[in-house]
Amino acid sequence: MQIPTTQIGIIGLAVMGRSLALNMADHGFKVGGYNRSREVTETLMREHPHENLIPFYDLKELVDSQERPRKFLIMVKAGKPVDMVIDQLLPLLDEGDMILDGGNSFFEDTRRREKELKEKGIYYFGTGVSGGEMGARFGPSIMPGGDKKAYEHIAPILEEIAAKAQGEPCCAYMGPDGAGHYVKMVHNGIEYADMQLIAEAYLLLKYAGGFTNRELADVFTEWNKGELKSYLIGITAGIFREKDDFTDGELVDYILDSAGQKGTGRWTSLESLKQGINVSMITAACNARIMSNRISERNAARELFAGPMQNLVPDKAAFQEKVRKGLYTAKIAAYAQGFDLLSHASSEYGWDLDYGKIASIFRAGCIIQAEFLDDITKAFTNNRELPNLMLDSFFRDGINHGQDSLRSILATGIQNGIPVPAMSQAISYIDAFRGTPVGANLIQAQRDCFGAHTYERTDRDGIFHHDWRFEHE
Numbered sequence: 001m002q003i004p005t006t007q008i009g010i011i012g013l014a015v016m017g018r019s020l021a022l023n024m025a026d027h028g029f030k031v032g033g034y035n036r037s038r039e040v041t042e043t044l045m046r047e048h049p050h051e052n053l054i055p056f057y058d059l060k061e062l063v064d065s066q067e068r069p070r071k072f073l074i075m076v077k078a079g080k081p082v083d084m085v086i087d088q089l090l091p092l093l094d095e096g097d098m099i100l101d102g103g104n105s106f107f108e109d110t111r112r113r114e115k116e117l118k119e120k121g122i123y124y125f126g127t128g129v130s131g132g133e134m135g136a137r138f139g140p141s142i143m144p145g146g147d148k149k150a151y152e153h154i155a156p157i158l159e160e161i162a163a164k165a166q167g168e169p170c171c172a173y174m175g176p177d178g179a180g181h182y183v184k185m186v187h188n189g190i191e192y193a194d195m196q197l198i199a200e201a202y203l204l205l206k207y208a209g210g211f212t213n214r215e216l217a218d219v220f221t222e223w224n225k226g227e228l229k230s231y232l233i234g235i236t237a238g239i240f241r242e243k244d245d246f247t248d249g250e251l252v253d254y255i256l257d258s259a260g261q262k263g264t265g266r267w268t269s270l271e272s273l274k275q276g277i278n279v280s281m282i283t284a285a286c287n288a289r290i291m292s293n294r295i296s297e298r299n300a301a302r303e304l305f306a307g308p309m310q311n312l313v314p315d316k317a318a319f320q321e322k323v324r325k326g327l328y329t330a331k332i333a334a335y336a337q338g339f340d341l342l343s344h345a346s347s348e349y350g351w352d353l354d355y356g357k358i359a360s361i362f363r364a365g366c367i368i369q370a371e372f373l374d375d376i377t378k379a380f381t382n383n384r385e386l387p388n389l390m391l392d393s394f395f396r397d398g399i400n401h402g403q404d405s406l407r408s409i410l411a412t413g414i415q416n417g418i419p420v421p422a423m424s425q426a427i428s429y430i431d432a433f434r435g436t437p438v439g440a441n442l443i444q445a446q447r448d449c450f451g452a453h454t455y456e457r458t459d460r461d462g463i464f465h466h467d468w469r470f471e472h473e
Contacts, residue, residue: 004054006032006065008157009072011085013040016129017075018048019136020102023161025052034062063092069153070097073127078105086113095121098150102127104264107178107185114146114177123150126177128184130366131163139163141366142171143187143358145180145351163365170361175351182345183358186338189268189282191368192261193334196285196422198236201327204409208416209319210312213250216240219320227398228328230370259289268341275344279337280429281330284421291419307417319412322405329402330426335376336389337429343387356380390433399430 009032010021017035021044024031034056035041041055056062063070070093074085082101089099099122101110110126117124128143129136142162144151151173162171174180205211205219220237224230244251265286272279291298313319339355346353359376362368379392389395406427413420432438447453449468457464 003061003065004030004032005067006030006054006062007067007071008032009034009056009062009066009070010075011035011059011062011072011089012075013044014075015133016102016136017073018044019133020073020075020129020140020161021053022048022050023137023139024157025050027157027160028052029157029160030054032056032062032065034059059088060092063089066097068094068096069123069150070094071100071154071157072098073100073102075102078103079109082109083113086117090117090120090122093122096123098123098125098154100125100127100144100154101181102129104128104184104188104262105181106267107182110145110181111178118147123147125151125154126179126181127158128174128180128187130184130187130362130368132367135163135365135367139170139365141187141361141364141369143174143180143183143361144171145174145176145178145183148173148176162361165360165363165365168360170363170365172354172357172361174358175346175353178349179351179353182349182351183342183353185264185267185271186342186345187362187366187368188264189279189341190334190338192265192268192285192289193281193337193422194230194232194331194368196281196288197327197330197334197426198232199288200413200418200420200423201323202236203418204323204413204420205320207310207418208313208412209316209323211316211320213240213252223324226324227372228324228331228370231367232370256295258292258295260293261286261289265289268338271345272341275341275348277337277341277344278429278432279341280425281334281337281422284425288419288421308415310416310418313412319409322409325402325405326409326423329399329406329430330423331372332390332395332398333426333429334422336395339376339380339389354380354384355386356384388433390430403427403430 007030008024010017011034013033013035021031021033029052031053033041033053038057041057045055072089074082076082076085082105105126114124123146125144125146129140131140139162142158144158159169159171162169174183205216217237217240220233224233224237239252240250242251244254265282268279269283269286342353342355356377359373359380363373375394379389379394380386386392390399410420410423410427444455448455448466452465454463454465
């Protein structure tokens with residue numbers, strides 16, 4: 001029996017792998033699909049038959065079906081499963097063949113694999129894919145990293161299936177070795193912060209503003225027509241309208257107040273500490289999810305700790321507008337932190353990342369797609385060396401216009417006992433960034449006092465140590 005010819009093989013046909021396979025098939029590519037479990041492959045072919053999607057139940061047959069250079073997209077769980085698939089593939093491959101990892105692998109793992117496979121003549125691409133099931137099926141944002149020249153062989157497929165923004169594919173070469181997965185990691189970190197900010201806006205409107213779910217739906221629908229227009233704001237409006245399956249109320253009120261996380265936000269936070277970059281809003285979002293999971297302790301503490309009396313604001317319309325402005329201001333700070341981390345990583349790892357291009361591929365297909373990514377693209381296109389997004393004139397004006405509202409709603413939230421960790425970090429970041437005293441002079445004095453760590457002065461050059469003369473225990 002003659003083996004059909006394929007142009008790319010997808011290994012791993014769960015939700016994301018299946019969706020990408022069908023997306024490629026829709027665009028006319030001959031796709032070979034393989035899954036460790038035969039049943040998964042059979043189910044896919046039964047439920048989604050496609051003339052361009054060819055099932056394989058033997059890995060060697062999938063390899064033998066490929067045009068040269070062979071191209072394989074691995075869509076399995078990050079970590080050891082990726083290494084296991086590579087180990088199975090490697091003996092079947094020839095020099096010049098290509099492996100793409102489309103999962104959320106840690107970028108250091110990607111760097112290791114890329115180096116090991118390059119020594120064997122195999123090209124390896126850490127390929128970030130964002131957009132969830134629907135994005136993968138109909139057009140995701142794609143962030144490939146690996147050998148630049150070899151990318152020419154996979155670009156026609158990836159750029160064809162990617163989402164399009166203003167006619168341009170939301171896919172572009174990111175840089176060598178782990179650059180693609182690093183950009184995806186930071187994308188997910190920004191996503192954590194963005195979602196947390198929206199959740200805090202919801203809490204403020206509901207518990208300080210007295211807004212009903214129906215009113216919240218209308219508010220977010222209106223916001224989605226202006227500067228906050230984004231995928232997340234849009235789906236949030238729909239969520240508030242969604243009726244529950246078992247009661248007469250809205251579903252959101254019956255969902256447990258506890259959120260999970262898969263690790264990419266935490267990786268971003270840890271990497272920021274390694275790089276010495278402030279991504280406090282992403283860290284706050286991770287910590288908020290951690291606290292949300294401590295349900296039993298929170299329930300017990302409710303009976304043990306007093307909280308302030310919650311007082312509804314007197315003017316709902318005015319408060320709504322303050323929350324909108326405050327949310328937008330905080331959102332600018334979150335993206336500024338994420339792109340600042342990308343900037344330092346680019347220098348640290350020698351990637352030469354193009355921040356304008358990165359922002360441009362986030363404009364459609366991915367979870368953080370938003371109207372103002374056009375403005376971020378313009379900011380970095382106008383000044384590739386922009387040291388911080390907040391220094392661009394457009395975003396500087398946005399912060400100056402909205403920071404009073406952010407301060408006001410934070411005060412309202414704190415006085416009403418509403419947790420607003422990400423928004424609080426946003427204004428702290430802005431205040432520290434704008435040059436106000438941060439107390440480091442006192443900290444340096446303390447360090448020199450107890451450990452002779454020295455300090456620098458404001459009035460003369462050099463490194464100094466003071467002989468602290470007061471008595472202390």
